[in-house]
Amino acid sequence: MQELIELQKDKALRDIGEKVLSGKRITKEEALTLFKSNDLAYICALAEYVNKQKNSNFAYFIVNIQINPTNICVYGCSFCAFGVKKTDSRAYELSTEQILSKISAAKELGIKEVHMVGGIPPHWRYEDYIKLTKTIKDHNPDIFLKAWTAVEIAHMSKLSSKSHIEVLMELKEAGLDALPGGGAEIFSERVRQIIAPTKANKEDYLDIHESAHKIGLSSNATMLYGHVETYEERVSHMDDIRKLQDKTGGFQVFIPLAYWPEGTRLGGRRTSSVDDIKTIAISRIFLDNFNHIKAYWVTLGERVAQIALNCGADDLDGTILEEKIVHSAGTTSPIAQSKSKLINIIKGANKIPVERDTFYNPICIH
Numbered sequence: 500m501q502e503l504i505e506l507q508k509d510k511a512l513r514d515i516g517e518k519v520l521s522g523k524r525i526t527k528e529e530a531l532t533l534f535k536s537n538d539l540a541y542i543c544a545l546a547e548y549v550n551k552q553k554n555s556n557f558a559y560f561i562v563n564i565q566i567n568p569t570n571i572c573v574y575g576c577s578f579c580a581f582g583v584k585k586t587d588s589r590a591y592e593l594s595t596e597q598i599l600s601k602i603s604a605a606k607e608l609g610i611k612e613v614h615m616v617g618g619i620p621p622h623w624r625y626e627d628y629i630k631l632t633k634t635i636k637d638h639n640p641d642i643f644l645k646a647w648t649a650v651e652i653a654h655m656s657k658l659s660s661k662s663h664i665e666v667l668m669e670l671k672e673a674g675l676d677a678l679p680g681g682g683a684e685i686f687s688e689r690v691r692q693i694i695a696p697t698k699a700n701k702e703d704y705l706d707i708h709e710s711a712h713k714i715g716l717s718s719n720a721t722m723l724y725g726h727v728e729t730y731e732e733r734v735s736h737m738d739d740i741r742k743l744q745d746k747t748g749g750f751q752v753f754i755p756l757a758y759w760p761e762g763t764r765l766g767g768r769r770t771s772s773v774d775d776i777k778t779i780a781i782s783r784i785f786l787d788n789f790n791h792i793k794a795y796w797v798t799l800g801e802r803v804a805q806i807a808l809n810c811g812a813d814d815l816d817g818t819i820l821e822e823k824i825v826h827s828a829g830t831t832s833p834i835a836q837s838k839s840k841l842i843n844i845i846k847g848a849n850k851i852p853v854e855r856d857t858f859y860n861p862i863c864i865h
């Protein structure tokens with residue numbers, strides 16, 4: 500590594516390399532320098548150096564199911580092809596029985612986690628969220644429930660006139676184990692005005708995750724990139740997340756989500772593989788207080804996700820079984836992955852596959 504840094508002709512990149520090698524934190528300006536650089540191989544080498552310090556040669560996956568209980572949503576974010584109005588012919592809403600039977604069927608495959616997030620239907624009451632959480636957990640006490648994004652929590656808080664922390668305490672009491680990272684998008688107010696003007700904002704998102712950490716619920720953080728944001732806005736977003744992690748240590752993993760434009764009002768183009776890999780690698784270098792960076796195969800595709808495992812990422816997410824949010828926006832990824840396929844993707848990246856639970860406790864090394 501030292502040799503690679505010495506060979507680097509660009510002084511700014513060499514200085515960043517020296518910092519990374521000596522375990523020092525890089526600044527926002529340095530992260531921006533990396534985004535503007537075209538030396539992808541160098542950035543990936545630095546990111547993989549950081550990853551190996553944290554995760555050795557291991558890469559993680561989970562046997563899980565994702566459930567999107569409804570696509571009915573009052574918000575209509577312009578980047579989203581999933582959420583629709585109640586009157587739309589594509590609108591659906593799963594009954595509690597349908598959700599329970601999906602979980603029962605998935606149990607045959609050995610799932611360890613239910614990841615549940617959906618739209619914001621105008622007719623759901625606060626009690627409906629609590630009851631659904633409790634019913635799922637009561638029927639499946641052996642499975643971790645990672646559910647409800649900060650957007651859903653903020654909505655529950657409005658419905659119930661309770662604070663974020665009160666809502667989270669009631670959900671935890673009902674059986675919630677962890678919060679997923681959705682709803683962060685890009686925190687910049689300029690960007691939010693274009694892509695998500697009415698839903699929970701940066702302050703709500705950060706307060707909800709901080710509140711979750713306070714009561715012992717760990718959570719994940721995301722960044723939706725590749726639409727109208729600048730590199731500066733990506734770095735600012737990651738900086739807000741890094742600051743909260745310094746304060747609480749409650750985030751488990753950072754997940755860069757590549758934007759898919761099909762069927763969205765926002766439109767635009769899909770991200771390039773180079774941008775995907777660069778964003779994963781820079782997040783690994785910048786977020787020195789995160790243990791894990793996820794290469795979410797649903798947005799990256801299997802092959803880019805596999806390369807990402809050599810460029811700073813150490814986790815693929817899981818079998819998923821069904822996912823509607825990114826598939827509504829045209830992702831070409833399959834709808835599910837078998838456990839053996841995930842193991843093969845990881846082995847193909849020359850990493851050791853570790854089946855994990857929601858909290859990154861190893862279940863089996865393959």
Ligand code: V47
Binds near residue numbers: 720757763
């Ligand atoms: O918040 C919506 C994103 C997110 C599009 O916590 C889109 O482990 C791409 O957050 N193109 C929900 N992305 C998914 C999510 C997630 C996924 C996997 C694991 C975890 C975790 C969290 O999906 C939304 C939004 O940022 N999204 N539309 C789109 N057109």
Ligand code: SF4
Binds near residue numbers: 574617618
């Ligand atoms: Fe609704 Fe979430 Fe889609 Fe926004 S991103 S429209 S809140 S489902």
